[in-house]
Amino acid sequence: MLKLSDFWRNRVEEMAAIDLGSNSFHMIVARLDKGELTVLDRIKEPVRLGFGLSEDGALDDLSQRRALECLSRFGQRISHLPASAVRAVGTRTLRKATNSAAFLTKAEQALGHRIDVIAGAEEARLIYQGVAQGLDDELDRRLVVDIGGGSTEVIVGEQFQPLQLESLGMGCVALMREFFESGALSKKAVKKATTFCLQKIEPVRDEFLSVGWQRAIGCSGSIKAISKVAEATTGSPIITRALLDELCDQAGQAKSVDDFKPNGLGSDRQPVFVGGLIVLRAVFEGLGLDSMEASPWALREGLLYDLIGRLDQEDVRSRGVTHLAQRFHADAAQAERVAATAEGFLNDNVEALGLSDPHPWNNYLRWAAQLAEVGLDISHNQFHKHSAYIVQHCDLAGFSREEQQRLTFLIQHHRKKPDADALANLSDEDRAILPTLLAMFRLAVVLHRARTGSQSEGISLRLDDTDLMLIATADWWEDHSLTQADLEQEAQYLNKLGFQLQLPAMDANDP
Template identity: 30%
Template sequence: MPQENTPNNIPHRVAVMDLGTNTFHLLIAEGTPDNIKAVWHQTEAVKIGEGGITKGIIQPAAFARGVKCMEQFRQQISDSGANTVRAIGTSALRNAANSQDFIDKVLQKTGIQIELITGEQEAAYIYKGIAASGCLTDENALIVDIGGGSVEFIFGNRNEILWKQSFEIGAARLMAMFHQKDPIPVQSIKEMSRYLTGTLTGLFMAAIEFKPTILVGSSGAFESFAEVIETEQGRPFNPRQTKTYDFDTDDLLGLIERIAKSNHVWRAGKRGIIPVRVDMIVSSSLLTIFIMQKLGLVDVSMSTWSLKEGVMAEMLA
């Protein structure tokens, strides 16, 4: 389909696709950068990195799921009358040896041109989405976006980005490396901690300089943490109707401890943990507590706005 299309009597409406390692997201919206009004929001568990995340290749079954999903997205975009379309490919796509084959197939089947962005560009868009949600203050925060393939760390406040870096240590990669038995053994947790300590030295040095006072989690696993906590306490929670959320530290630490000791059946039965996240939430939880402890951060909040809202804010400007 063409990237630009302006049907009669339709307001400026844009579509953004965030093509992640685990999930493909489609957000269709209109409005302004600070007042994004969602028209359609769809998430599909494509798992483009399944079976190939550590090999740097998109496996045939995942390839086919990805193309099929993009065909579905194209139809929804056409039905919605979106004027402008962008599809953003992140970690799994930018690192796969056959990513160009996938991009070419999607273009052939749908007319949608996928843009591969760098980890630095990804972090910048995540910051824009978080900032647009209104959860940042004048104090410095550490923004953490845990994807399946990569994790973006950003130091910033409501006015500016101070430092950003993307690391290829996403939940799917950590799971493949360390979570091969369930529940995850204590020894594997120790090995993961040693690995993260060696990998994230740049982050620790930056933290000394920028002194964050709060950790801001970007959607994903942090949405699951919030929904599990709220539903366990008998309160309704809908990520689609929530921009930001402040965690009670004891509740969050207690949940992370339970997840770390849990098995697949327990996690699968928890309302708030979507199927694609049932196993990867273990490594996401361990990474979260690792960062909190290493940097001495006890205040944690969450924004459901992230990369796709950051791209959309740019499109609607």
């Protein structure tokens, strides 16, 4: 299970996790009481967001209205919880929707909390984390499959560590829209949809088979529905390949989706059941499975435990950043020097920035310092651009799409002439803080250009709106003339970001 510090073992905390899936929206509310997590409430609504994607890739008005009404109800249930106790994420449909940003603005207002859109790999990691927390702490290597509305996540792992993961573009809603939108069923359509899924699995098949597993576990509404049909049909909830073959044959012989009603299937799952059935049948065939058990735990539970980890200073994002920095041989000592100086600048100006808690923003400064030089493994020339590309396009565990974009922004513009036009692409929230963080980060990098530990000692930063005052004694400036020249050059760069850098000398006797 998740290792909790003594802080949690003597504390009671209520928290919530929300999953804005392509088929259903889910919310789980739980209480962490002295290290034990107890579920207080589970709410699920079949919003069918994926059905609302129009031909141009935008969410239509009807699907948005259903989603916002659902989120408003969710918001009423958790209105008493602080932002730090809620984690809400969007998955494949919100990754694809061309009007996702505009919808999320309204969605966050309805819910009353921030909503992060996560990448497919991060979705897979969280799913595995949730399933693993619900299993006995055993040494078996397990395959975990989650069939969502827009994608299917496939993961192999041991205990709480995923070893291989993929997010495949096939889901129960996506298949229904692509192959059965009219509601008609036929052997030909079922075969065509199966081939489509097998084509998605084929490129990753050998990678998964080479890792291997001893136990196959499925989660999500589709797999749980198939497990219930299995129990009603055979007396056992275990899903077998023979059962899937039989159900797919029955689906091919049925005239329509409405006519296909296997024993044990609930009416709420029927509209997308065939899609999920075909996906799972293809997974069995593609990966050579004979049987699978269903787990009641999935993405929502993974979100809860990930949230607990963040609050307990066991943030998986920090581990992911450290791993990436090591992979590209970044200088850890230099990163620590730059991070400490940049964080000091931020902490000294919390009041000027109007921040109640600088910790989340300190994280970005530290992560940026750790990853700013990963591009050196490619080339020294314009290495900050190589670093930004790596950070932007890699799978960073724990990061939402927006968080990864913030980190990329800081790294891409941390040296040389900054792109002032990039500020226009920031959200209103980010535009209020990220340019200042960038200025602090750039100054910290300049101060440690010599890659020594003493360069920033005796110097402080004061912020007054767009005025930055880097203050040191006259003796400090005299001893660091080269650094002063670098800072004078930096002042010209910062001016393009809207800041005026001043380098005043204070009397050595001043406090």
